[in-house]
Amino acid sequence: MRIQFATLILAMASTTLTLPAQSLAPIHAKCVIGRGEDAGKISLHINEDSDCSADRHCGSNFSNESLNRFTGFTIADLDREGAELTAKLSAESGTLTCTGIVHANELVGDSLFTPDASFVDRMDKLGFRGFDSRKLESYTFVNVTSDYAHSLQEAHIRGVNTDNLIALRIFNVDPAYAQSFPSMGYEQPDADKLIGLKVQGVNTDEVKQIRALGFQPTLDELIQIRIFKITPEFVHRMQERGLKNLTIAKLVQIRIFKLDE
Structure with a gap:
């Protein structure tokens, strides 16, 4: 919903x-x-x-x-x-x-x-432009504020703009979530990548679990892991079947072609 x-x-x-x-x-x-x-x-x-x-x-x-x-x-x-x-x-x-x-x-x-x-003026000072009444109505529904926009800028998140601020707010992308990826050794994702990660529910606990199995997934693979339900339990099950040299890409293919059934 x-x-x-x-x-x-x-x-x-x-x-x-x-x-x-x-x-x-x-x-x-x-x-x-x-x-x-x-x-x-x-x-x-x-x-x-x-x-x-x-x-x-x-x-x-x-x-x-x-x-x-x-x-x-x-x-x-x-x-x-x-x-x-x-x-x-x-x-x-x-x-x-x-x-x-x-x-x-x-x-x-x-x-x-x-x-x-006056909100438009405050946002203009932060570098956000291109507003109309419809966009401001959307901002009102999801409660995008100038403080929120400024917090993302202070977190040095690249690519934050007037349009994707709406999705960032809807999916509760905040500085703490953005900075959790550099803390795990990744380059900090830009705004659109953060939206994709948050939409799929990528979180630090699951990243640590999959890494503990020997994988070093990219940000895109982290999204695939969530989409195709590549859980530790699934990985163990495939290993128990004797599958060797498993990669995230191979595990995704197994899911896509239902080879685990």
């Missing part, structure tokens, strides 16, 4: 035209807020297509998001049929409100996103 959410956010951010900060315009849309899959979570649907009927999958869905960042309503309010509410999501990059009436356990109404031009 988290990856689906990330895909939607990234799509929203990458299909827009850039505007100067002084030209940032509010975004008006329709909104629906309901319960999420987990306790204390909500689902948020934003639709800017006025021709989209209720039974069509239009707009952008953000499922199972934390209620903590919203003000103006509670989960219990979604049981108050007919209640008039305004849910508010505030971030450094802007503010989103969803104002409407509760019906069938959902808050249905109109949304307004108001960009914060």
